[in-house]
Amino acid sequence: MFIHQTLARAVRLFGTRQAVVCGEMRLTYRELEQRIARFTAALVAAGVQPGDRIATLMLNCHRYLECYFAAERAGAVLQPLNHRLAPAEVAYALNDARAVLLVAGPELWPVVEVCRAQLTTVRQVIVATDTGEDSYEARLARSTPVDAPVRTWAEEDLVHLYYTSGTTGRAKGVMLSQRNVMSNAHHALFAHRFTEQDVWLHAAPMFHLADAWACWAVTWIGGRHVFLREFQPSAFLSLVEREQVSVTLVVPTMINAIVNLPEADTFDVSSLRLITFGASPMPVDRLTAAMQALPCQFSQLYGMTETSPFATQLLAEDIMTATGVAPAERLASCGREIPGVEVRVQDAHGQDVRPGVAGEIVMRGPNVMLGYWERPDETAHALRNGWMHSGDLATVDASGYITIVDRAKDMIITGGENVYSTEVEDALYRHAAVLEAAVIGVPDDLWGERVHAVIVLRPGARTTAEDLADSCRRFIAGFKIPRSVEFVESLPKTGSGKIQKSELRARHWRGRGRRVN
């Protein structure tokens, strides 16, 4: 199965049904398809060839959905970029992927302006507005629809390239094939029990697979897409009420904001049947509060971009049916493997661990990525013996429920975004006063985890947390900048001189059952 088949089905079976609600704009599936057919033509007219990478840098909107489908119809590989990246990071990702074209939202234009001179392969930037001679809408209006994919896709062909933070401090492209994303769509239809009556709210950012998978899965079943440009709790609740949203995915930070909004109970959210959440673990007390505040099903998902993304699921019914396990313990779990994905917790020798013993989560299935773009070593390291190695440490109980306890990779998840400590440390080291820097995640009520820096200054040097943050801002995205800084005399080290981050973290995580949040 291919992405374009999901749209073809929706047009054939649900052509006159409302497909898209974006602000005041409403489109039927037939109208949506016609816009996609025209934007495909615009891409072809811009010189896009099958296999070319074309990138998007946009906030959520119907054009993002259109780009996912038009890029595929044009035979291209879509590279969705995190809109919070610093200009230097955007330029790096575009050059690394050798992207030929960029579609940028008007809000992101300042980023494009700054990085444009550094782009080595991008030939055109299309601004996603309806004004201007060369805008998205102008190009679309003057194009003749392209009604079918311009290439014959094979299931193993690369179709999406998602850049994620790299352990080496440089982002790397996760290569997903048609089969990868379509197998996840199958998993999603089942796991979320979608029906054609469903209305999906694109609330999490669409550059991330946490939401992007819904572009083709919700289309496949003929559901409706509603777009929330940027997350804001009252806007979220207002859209749920106005458009009778039935299902969405939120990251824990978002659900906190919703539950804590003073006027939350003035909105009618009775249309919600299911809230799914993922991207970072959900603190149990927050989940309990959310379940009390919102009268619908809750489903926790675990996965990663490399697994397209879903691998495990915890349903509210898993908690109800728990026997011999305290509900809170079960709530702390990310659930069990979804049918179609094999998930194991293994020790360093590739053996399944016994219940209660921590090991690394590994995953196998048709949803596992092709590899990292032009990174054979990192691909070989991640995909060992046919299994995707997550870097997440977990325990598994006798019923197969998996609970993440720590992260093997040196990664922080803050507000649903992955931050590798090494890239933050690299930025810190560019400051003249820094002798040694260690970046760790510490528990934070608002963000789940907070980027925290432990710094040893050069002899005689002086600086402040604010000064370090300002220095970092030139190199890395705002969400990666340390929100707290601690100055110390020296860092704990191993015999071989490696900084012992586990010791640094231990002080902050004392008294907690797991070392992720």
Added chain:
Amino acid sequence: MFIHQTLARAVRLFGTRQAVVCGEMRLTYRELEQRIARFTAALVAAGVQPGDRIATLMLNCHRYLECYFAAERAGAVLQPLNHRLAPAEVAYALNDARAVLLVAGPELWPVVEVCRAQLTTVRQVIVATDTGEDSYEARLARSTPVDAPVRTWAEEDLVHLYYTSGTTGRAKGVMLSQRNVMSNAHHALFAHRFTEQDVWLHAAPMFHLADAWACWAVTWIGGRHVFLREFQPSAFLSLVEREQVSVTLVVPTMINAIVNLPEADTFDVSSLRLITFGASPMPVDRLTAAMQALPCQFSQLYGMTETSPFATQLLAEDIMTATGVAPAERLASCGREIPGVEVRVQDAHGQDVRPGVAGEIVMRGPNVMLGYWERPDETAHALRNGWMHSGDLATVDASGYITIVDRAKDMIITGGENVYSTEVEDALYRHAAVLEAAVIGVPDDLWGERVHAVIVLRPGARTTAEDLADSCRRFIAGFKIPRSVEFVESLPKTGSGKIQKSELRARHWRGRGRRVN
């Protein structure tokens, strides 16, 4: 994904849960797996090699489920045989597939006795009982468990070989791959909205894919298997009540019998959440009666062995949400394509027909068979331009609902069984008195369609319907024997001398909206 992964998942996540209820026997998933591991060893000990065909001839029971899994673990191809076939037909299928081993239920032993001398490749017959030195249970008991598949399966490998009636009068083997059956399992999990709480009743015969798919799909989700040895309406209702069955598949003939059972309302069937039905079209008045009698969801499925089997689905909610269509018209439809299968209605030139115009149902997707066993011509004819040609004529409305109106292939569906008229005609022609024979399906209140023969006798010859039936019984299964016979002077013919069956059928189907039942 592979069949063995469904069992592995169930054992890992639901090991201590009740997996099987067969008569008074109950097995957990762990116990079931151990029996399968031992029977796999018994197959290997019997000399079964990877790729060998091993056949089953049994009524529904837990051993049938075990055979599906043990055959796959042994690396073999399972050939499930219709237990109603005549001995000559059983021998033909076994020899055609060059099967090396047969597992036969004690009730089918008389058939084995009759055909054994004709078997050219079968080296061993295992009787599926718990007594006798060489029985299923004796072999199982003395074997050392084989814990993993003895071969590395590839997704495209042949795993099941289902014999279906052939247009040429000879049965042909439908070759299904691991990917075929596992893609259908994905479709089934979604279409039936399975949960691990589900209890499946194997009510339709397990030699047929109408029920067999549930062996791996229900196992995958960790549901429970309950077995009904042979269909009988009060036994069906009694098992539903006793075992709290939640979902099953029945053919229309079965549901008629259930609804018409005088004591039907004395059983508590409140555990049923979904009744699926398929294998032959359901008359609208029967469906309405069933929906009134049984307080659960109904789902009509259309497909064929060649499509593993599901392709379309009609849900009760499709009827509720129908606009501009009379409920009865929608009820006559077999629904719309399931996500994952492409279904079209095409004219003779391979073009999609307009709404309301009849064409042939064609299907494409990962569920479409590899081909017919050693029948390259029939394979090429069925799989044209990548589409499986069903031989069913249908119309499609503007919302994609498909309604079967006639059959392009000369086939009769009686009580859920496919009968090709040519094989019945072949049997009739063996009677000395028969000059010409034409077999058609005519509407029948009990069987949906009835096998009806129109006969021209040789000059001066005489015979009766009973005599013809007795003669046929030596060559074909009981369900294929004409239930009514009409003697005529001559048959209507085309200019080229071909019998015009359409004219013969017209008289019987007058005043009906569709020519299938």
